[in-house]
Amino acid sequence: MTSQPTLDPTLASPFPRAVLPILRDSQLRMNVAHAVDIIQGKRDTLVKEKRDWEQLRSAAAAIRTHVLENLGAYLEEFERRCIARGGHVHWAADANEARQIVLKILCDEGAREVVKIKTMTGAEINLNPFLAAAGIDAFETDLAEVILQLGRKEPSHIVVPALHINRGQVRDIFARCMNIPELPDTPEALTGAARAFLREKFLNISTAISGANFLVAESGGVSIVESEGNGRMCLTLPKTLITIAGIEKVLPRFKDLEVMLQILARSATGERMNPYTSYWSGVTSGDGPQRLHVILLDNGRSSILRRSKERQTLRCIRCAACMNACPVYRQTGGHAYGSVYPGPIGAILTPQLLRMEYAQSLPYASSLCGACYEVCPVKINIPEVLLELRSVAIKQQRRSALRFIDPLYVALWFAGVLFLKPRLFRAGQRFCRTATKFWTGKDGWIHSMPLIGGKWTITRDLRGFPSQTFREWWEKRATGYTRPNA
Amino acid sequence: MVGETRDWLHKAERLSVRDMSRSRILRRIQEATDSSAVEAAKLAQRYEEISRSYDRIGSLSTNAKISLLIDRFQSYDVVVRECNPSTLTVLIREQLATSGRRTFVAPPVVPAQWMIAGFEWRVDADLGHYEVEQIDGVVTPVYCAIADSRTIVLHHSANESGRVLTPLPDWKLCIVFASQVVETLPEYFARFELMPALATWISGPGRGT
Numbered sequence: 001m002t003s004q005p006t007l008d009p010t011l012a013s014p015f016p017r018a019v020l021p022i023l024r025d026s027q028l029r030m031n032v033a034h035a036v037d038i039i040q041g042k043r044d045t046l047v048k049e050k051r052d053w054e055q056l057r058s059a060a061a062a063i064r065t066h067v068l069e070n071l072g073a074y075l076e077e078f079e080r081r082c083i084a085r086g087g088h089v090h091w092a093a094d095a096n097e098a099r100q101i102v103l104k105i106l107c108d109e110g111a112r113e114v115v116k117i118k119t120m121t122g123a124e125i126n127l128n129p130f131l132a133a134a135g136i137d138a139f140e141t142d143l144a145e146v147i148l149q150l151g152r153k154e155p156s157h158i159v160v161p162a163l164h165i166n167r168g169q170v171r172d173i174f175a176r177c178m179n180i181p182e183l184p185d186t187p188e189a190l191t192g193a194a195r196a197f198l199r200e201k202f203l204n205i206s207t208a209i210s211g212a213n214f215l216v217a218e219s220g221g222v223s224i225v226e227s228e229g230n231g232r233m234c235l236t237l238p239k240t241l242i243t244i245a246g247i248e249k250v251l252p253r254f255k256d257l258e259v260m261l262q263i264l265a266r267s268a269t270g271e272r273m274n275p276y277t278s279y280w281s282g283v284t285s286g287d288g289p290q291r292l293h294v295i296l297l298d299n300g301r302s303s304i305l306r307r308s309k310e311r312q313t314l315r316c317i318r319c320a321a322c323m324n325a326c327p328v329y330r331q332t333g334g335h336a337y338g339s340v341y342p343g344p345i346g347a348i349l350t351p352q353l354l355r356m357e358y359a360q361s362l363p364y365a366s367s368l369c370g371a372c373y374e375v376c377p378v379k380i381n382i383p384e385v386l387l388e389l390r391s392v393a394i395k396q397q398r399r400s401a402l403r404f405i406d407p408l409y410v411a412l413w414f415a416g417v418l419f420l421k422p423r424l425f426r427a428g429q430r431f432c433r434t435a436t437k438f439w440t441g442k443d444g445w446i447h448s449m450p451l452i453g454g455k456w457t458i459t460r461d462l463r464g465f466p467s468q469t470f471r472e473w474w475e476k477r478a479t480g481y482t483r484p485n486a
Numbered sequence: 487m488v489g490e491t492r493d494w495l496h497k498a499e500r501l502s503v504r505d506m507s508r509s510r511i512l513r514r515i516q517e518a519t520d521s522s523a524v525e526a527a528k529l530a531q532r533y534e535e536i537s538r539s540y541d542r543i544g545s546l547s548t549n550a551k552i553s554l555l556i557d558r559f560q561s562y563d564v565v566v567r568e569c570n571p572s573t574l575t576v577l578i579r580e581q582l583a584t585s586g587r588r589t590f591v592a593p594p595v596v597p598a599q600w601m602i603a604g605f606e607w608r609v610d611a612d613l614g615h616y617e618v619e620q621i622d623g624v625v626t627p628v629y630c631a632i633a634d635s636r637t638i639v640l641h642h643s644a645n646e647s648g649r650v651l652t653p654l655p656d657w658k659l660c661i662v663f664a665s666q667v668v669e670t671l672p673e674y675f676a677r678f679e680l681m682p683a684l685a686t687w688i689s690g691p692g693r694g695t
């Protein structure tokens with residue numbers, strides 16, 4: 001059994017260490033690979049069917065890029081329109097401000113219980129533990145989130161958060177927590193049990209918390225896609241709705257949804273459209289919540305905006321296609337990333353949201369194969385950002401005094417000196433030839449080396465140094481050679 | 487008096503916290519994007535420059551569109567019946583009868599003859615949660631239907647059912663006129679000048695007619 005992983009990037013172990021217990025958990029890896037294969041297969045079929053897929057991708061990337069270039073203007077427009085239609089708009093510079101705003105609204109409402117639609121921003125600001133500490137019960141309503149909440153487990157994917165848990169395990173959690181020992185493990189029985197458990201909550205709790213898939217500047221509207229119907233219950237039955245949205249979520253016009261909804265559904269779950277998409281702008285009398293709050297969450301996003309190569313990270317629409325395609329994620333699942341955002345997008349988003357102060361190992365959790373870039377519906381060049389972040393992480397390390405006890409750093413620093421001085425370089429070549437002679441095999445290859453050299457030879461062979469360098473060969477050959485036309 | 491003052495102070499403090507965060511975030515964005523207060527016209531022009539070469543309009547004939555929609559619905563266990571305007575009422579009666587349900591709800595503005603006698607009817611206006619719970623089925627016209635993605639679109643105007651009635655109850659009879667069927671999502675977005683205040687796009691599993 002693995003111990004409970006932490007998704008708080010400020011506490012999580014570096015990726016290479018966090019991944020070790022997971023690599024030994026064959027059940028978890030099987031569950032992840034199985035689930036990811038299914039989604040990936042559906043996605044590929046539907047993308048192939050779509051003749052204008054590349055054009056849609058280009059338009060989506062262009063719209064998102066345009067938004068980020070003019071983010072301030074669109075946010076202000078969103079705020080103006082939302083307020084004009086009866087909504088309240090709040091601005092939260094960081095996670096703590098967002099949590100305090102939520103708490104303030106709940107206190108004003110006198111709410112002791114809230115229902116929640118799956119929200120990544122909610123997870124990002126660690127909302128549930130905070131509300132629990134404040135004495136407010138928050139009930140998740142998305143089936144997968146119910147499983148995680150009841151089973152006290154952590155999510156491992158942004159679209160299908162419980163994909164690492166199989167049906168038998170779900171049955172056990174429900175049977176235990178809902179007190180139904182005879183519960184069968186058929187999908188119908190499990191969803192039925194969850195529905196019965198939730199229905200009473202929906203009908204009695206008058207405050208809901210949601211995230212947002214898109215904000216529409218032109219109308220002050222919000223859109224949410226979902227697969228189960230729980231979302232529409234939360235969006236229509238309660239009297240008060242609090243929506244926590246990242247500042248990058250805004251789209252210029254309502255019509256832009258014609259691009260976004262097409263690419264999102266295909267990329268996220270392999271469907272032509274998400275099963276249920278809701279859209280509302282402000283308060284409509286007689287239909288749905290009469291008090292609407294939208295919290296615009298910065299929490300590190302504006303600092304990502306500042307850097308030109310990394311800015312594309314904010315185009316993300318959270319479809320998770322990159323993690324389904326990632327050969328690393330397929331092996332590890334989401335927990336090793338130590339963040340609510342796992343996979344390739346998490347590897348670039350998490351350290352940046354924390355201003356590169358934590359999670360610096362994540363940009364290395366990739367083979368740079370580019371599968372994520374290929375499937376990304378908004379064309380985020382994730383490998384490019386990964387490399388950029390690696391260089392930032394390296395620069396940070398260079399500033400640390402501890403670097404002089406790192407053998408790799410010292411070796412590379414020494415190599416740097418060597419390569420700059422021809423005479424030293426030649427001496428180095430001669431030295432290495434003599435020094436490695438002992439380990440060089442008859443076939444001219446070095447199969448194993450001691451100490452730091454072993455880090456290389458543990459997985460691959462090293463070509464032995466030749467008995468003659470090019471320069472030496474050239475000097476010998478040049479005697480008696482006359483240049484033509486001389 | 488004192489209480490009032492304190493209340494006022496409290497409010498002012500809250501306001502200023504909000505304004506501080508707001509201006510801090512907007513300032514950071516402005517510094518990052520280097521786009522100091524773009525004029526609306528300039529912004530609109532930049533927006534128009536976004537290239538959109540994806541398919542706007544489908545290629546199917548009206549009949550082909552409708553059969554695609556029916557195919558896609560049926561592949562998802564949705565029961566589909568076709569009829570003429572003249573036989574619509576008969577078909578509604580038949581569907582209500584075969585559902586084995588008793589209490590139905592309809593939007594405030596629907597043709598009176600749709601509300602077939604012999605069943606109990608509620609009007610979809612200000613229904614409480616528990617009233618909604620008592621309802622067995624919904625009968626509603628729709629705003630439009632998108633064939634490619636088998637999507638039913640509701641704008642929840644007075645002649646369509648409200649949002650609460652999309653997840654509840656679990657039986658729905660949606661009446662789609664042939665003229666309301668479009669092939670692609672962009673065709674739907676080209677259908678209106680004025681944006682709806684509310685919209686629900688339903689493309690997922692659902693037992694209904």
